[in-house]
Amino acid sequence: MKEIVVISGKGGTGKTFLTSSLAVIIPDKVILDCDVDAANLYLILEHQLIKEENFSGSQKPVIDYSKCIKCGLCRKLCRFNAIDETITIKDELCEGCGVCALACPQNAIKMENEINGRIYSGKSRYGEFIYARLGIAAENSGKLVTIVREIGRDIAFEKGRNFVLTDGPPGIGCPLM
Ligand code: SF4
Numbered sequence: 001m002k003e004i005v006v007i008s009g010k011g012g013t014g015k016t017f018l019t020s021s022l023a024v025i026i027p028d029k030v031i032l033d034c035d036v037d038a039a040n041l042y043l044i045l046e047h048q049l050i051k052e053e054n055f056s057g058s059q060k061p062v063i064d065y066s067k068c069i070k071c072g073l074c075r076k077l078c079r080f081n082a083i084d085e086t087i088t089i090k091d092e093l094c095e096g097c098g099v100c101a102l103a104c105p106q107n108a109i110k111m112e113n114e115i116n117g118r119i120y121s122g123k124s125r126y127g128e129f130i131y132a133r134l135g136i137a138a139e140n141s142g143k144l145v146t147i148v149r150e151i152g153r154d155i156a157f158e159k160g161r162n163f164v165l166t167d168g169p170p171g172i173g174c175p176l177m
């Protein structure tokens, strides 16, 4: 099984157009859209959705105020200033590092999984098609790309496909590059 990945150092240069053209020409393959920040191959490639699942790539703290004694230790230790004087977490500043949960003497803070995106599995007339969409400004795109690639490889091995064709993320900073 061979993998063909279409990537570029800059967005908007025709990656998806090229991938969709290759999808028509290359036989016996699984098609992936790993441009999870701005997936759009699904708009071109007509397909039937078979499965949808949530992606969780990070955690956020949740405070149980029935246990909190307002000692302020979590606020003091948070290096991102994400906890205010009323011991309320400011989501926009929280990096999900978990220090507050580890330090709380009352065990009042729990880290809970966040839903950061969604993974879609389907079938097109040109082959199985997997893609994902990361939430707006959500983190861990690299983890989501890895999951899409793993799903694609598993299907390719299971079905004995010769190729995995991937529309990759653009930009020189992307983890796939
Ligand atoms: S460390 Fe725990 S007990 Fe102290 S203020 Fe924070 S949540 Fe409340």
Ligand code: SF4
Residues within 6 Å of the ligand: 060, 061, 077, 078, 079, 080, 081, 082, 083, 089, 093, 094, 095, 096, 097, 098, 099, 100, 101
């Ligand atoms: S998880 Fe980290 S960044 Fe978020 S509130 Fe706790 S200490 Fe601050």
